[in-house]
Amino acid sequence: MNPFLAFLIKISIAVPIMAVIGLVSLFGFHQGWLSIGISVVGGILSYWFTSLSLNHRFLKKQGLTRREYRYIKGNLDEARGKVIRLHKSLLSIRHIPSIKQRVELIKVSKKIYSLTKKEPKRFFQAEEFYFSHLDSAVELAEKYVFLSKQPKRTPELDQSLHEALWTLEKLNKTVEEDLYKVISNDIEKLDFEIDVAKHSLKKHEQS
Structure with missing residues (x-):
């Protein structure tokens, strides 16, 4: 996959998830400033999991280990x-x-x-x-x-x-x-x- 396109896909998934986690942490669990850190960690994890998923799909399509x-x-x-x-x-x-x-x-x-x-x-x-x-x-x-x-x-x-x-x-x-x-x-x-x-x-x- 084109590296730039892959980056856009990962960002488009990570940013909304980060925003949702941050809002839930802030208003649902009243974490205050801690919600920022939680949302950042959530965004990083979602970016990482999306990257793994895209790489797996790419390798499977190519028939490579x-x-x-x-x-x-x-x-x-x-x-x-x-x-x-x-x-x-x-x-x-x-x-x-x-x-x-x-x-x-x-x-x-x-x-x-x-x-x-x-x-x-x-x-x-x-x-x-x-x-x-x-x-x-x-x-x-x-x-x-x-x-x-x-x-x-x-x-x-x-x-x-x-x-x-x-x-x-x-x-x-x-x-x-x-x-x-x-x-x-x-x-x-x-x-x-x-x-x-x-x-x-x-x-x-x-x-």
Whole structure:
């Protein structure tokens, strides 16, 4: 769930409960100033219980255990920094012919990350991206930027830079395949729905 939306839901539940507890404590039990503290504690507890309930529903919907979610979240937090570094490095490369390919690599990498962030269960379909391909792309892009800024260019250096760009191009295609794996279940579901719709139309035409 969107963190801001989750926060609004928790606040919209906690504040009214806090107000009711405070009024009951003040006028029903004549607690005076103590009713403020009671209402605050009640609000905090209701906020906490609502948070637990939302997290439980989210994990149940995703089909994940708390342990699995913590594992995924830790990897996604680490990957976020890598995606940012990749974005920065690829845009720093001064090689006009490869700009389209580099922009595409940025877009696809961000798409995989955003899909996994929204639906953590997709992480297991993108493990190769997170544990191999993303690291390789970041390392290559950053090394290219570093070496391309050296004041003296040699044939060997130029060859290395050329090979780095060629490898990034290959990685771009690999990352596109990673995205396909992440959305493969959605494609299968769409194909199934198309087949069902075609079957229904065929039956309708025959009748």
